[in-house]
Amino acid sequence: MISLRSAAFSATLAAAALLVAGCGASHATSPTSSPGVAQSSPSTAPSSAPPSAPAVTAVAAPVGNSTDQAGQIAAVESDLTAATAASSQAQTDVDAAAAAQAENDSP
Amino acid sequence: MNRSVRRAIAGAALAGCASIGLAAPAWAAGSNGAATLSGIKGKAASAISARLSSLSTAIPAVDSNKWLTATDKTTLLNTLTADRSGLTALGPKIQADTTVAQARTDYQSVFLDYRVYALALPQVRLAAATDDITSGVLPRLTDAQSRLTSLLSGPDSAKNTAAVQAAMSDLAAKIQAITSATSGLSATILALTPAQYDANHTVLAGPRETIFSARADIVAARADVETVVGALK
Numbered sequence: 001m002i003s004l005r006s007a008a009f010s011a012t013l014a015a016a017a018l019l020v021a022g023c024g025a026s027h028a029t030s031p032t033s034s035p036g037v038a039q040s041s042p043s044t045a046p047s048s049a050p051p052s053a054p055a056v057t058a059v060a061a062p063v064g065n066s067t068d069q070a071g072q073i074a075a076v077e078s079d080l081t082a083a084t085a086a087s088s089q090a091q092t093d094v095d096a097a098a099a100a101q102a103e104n105d106s107p
Numbered sequence: 108m109n110r111s112v113r114r115a116i117a118g119a120a121l122a123g124c125a126s127i128g129l130a131a132p133a134w135a136a137g138s139n140g141a142a143t144l145s146g147i148k149g150k151a152a153s154a155i156s157a158r159l160s161s162l163s164t165a166i167p168a169v170d171s172n173k174w175l176t177a178t179d180k181t182t183l184l185n186t187l188t189a190d191r192s193g194l195t196a197l198g199p200k201i202q203a204d205t206t207v208a209q210a211r212t213d214y215q216s217v218f219l220d221y222r223v224y225a226l227a228l229p230q231v232r233l234a235a236a237t238d239d240i241t242s243g244v245l246p247r248l249t250d251a252q253s254r255l256t257s258l259l260s261g262p263d264s265a266k267n268t269a270a271v272q273a274a275m276s277d278l279a280a281k282i283q284a285i286t287s288a289t290s291g292l293s294a295t296i297l298a299l300t301p302a303q304y305d306a307n308h309t310v311l312a313g314p315r316e317t318i319f320s321a322r323a324d325i326v327a328a329r330a331d332v333e334t335v336v337g338a339l340k
Contacts, residue, residue, distance in 0.1 A: 069263065069339070074259070077290040077336065080251060080329060083244045087243075089174065089239045090235075090243075090322060093239060097223050097232035097236070100232065105224040106218055
């Protein structure tokens with residue numbers, strides 16, 4: 001059992017080494033690619049990688065394609081999150097103002 | 108209105124009360140119903156200590172507030188530090204008072220001249236709330252509106268349905284309403300003085316209602332954005 005586990009561990013290390021080497025190669029040839037995205041050998045990608053991850057390309061995407069639309073919508077959703085946080089802070093401030101006014105301020 | 112003017116008004120008001128024979132307020136009364144110098148001094152020390160503690164908490168909070176505009180921050184810090192200096196000086200003055208009348212006048216000024224709880228600290232929070240909206244909410248809603256407009260006039264024009272157009276129209280109206288409601292609001296809040304509060308205890312009600320209204324518009328604007336995003340996905 002121990003030897004089987006050792007063999008499996010060695011195989012895992014070897015696969016990891018291949019992946020690291022692959023990432024290094026892709027970074028060397030494609031400076032615009034995202035770290036951790038295996039491009040040269042999809043079949044060796046780690047199982048945790050999302051299967052539907054968009055392909056990374058060094059070519060600028062034309063305005064209006066689906067990737068750009070997704071980016072725009074993501075930016076809008078980020079705006080919404082930030083606006084919500086600031087609005088919540090405004091409510092907190094209004095509540096704090098009311099709390100201060102609840103203190104006795106008369107002789 | 109500066110502090111010395113406000114103090115003069117407070118003193119005049121107190122003198123007026125004395126001249127027409129009004130009974131001493133409860134704070135000034137000893138166990139036999141008469142005002143005592145030591146009683147006034149004790150209450151004054153307690154009141155000043157509480158306010159200095161609150162100011163010591165508020166000042167660094169204002170200084171580190173990321174939403175306050177630089178102008179509002181400067182105004183608030185000037186007000187709060189002046190209050191702290193004034194109250195710090197007032198404490199020993201009251202303890203050195205030798206008559207009930209002197210101590211009573213100075214004790215009154217702890218409240219009438221500063222209004223730390225009734226006005227100064229609420230000013231801090233309401234101005235911050237306004238700046239939360241103008242510096243934090245509005246730029247994001249405007250950016251979202253711009254991005255959605257670009258998508259709907261370009262790649263997603265086929266999704267620009269009547270419902271989407273209605274949401275975009277409402278979003279524009281809400282952004283305009285929020286902008287109008289909050290324009291100059293923090294300056295209005297920060298310009299209020301203790302004397303104005305003493306004359307009208309509801310001076311902050313209007314600004315507070317305006318902020319409530321703006322927040323309701325923000326909720327609606329967020330719903331509009333969500334409607335459009337939902338249609339584009």
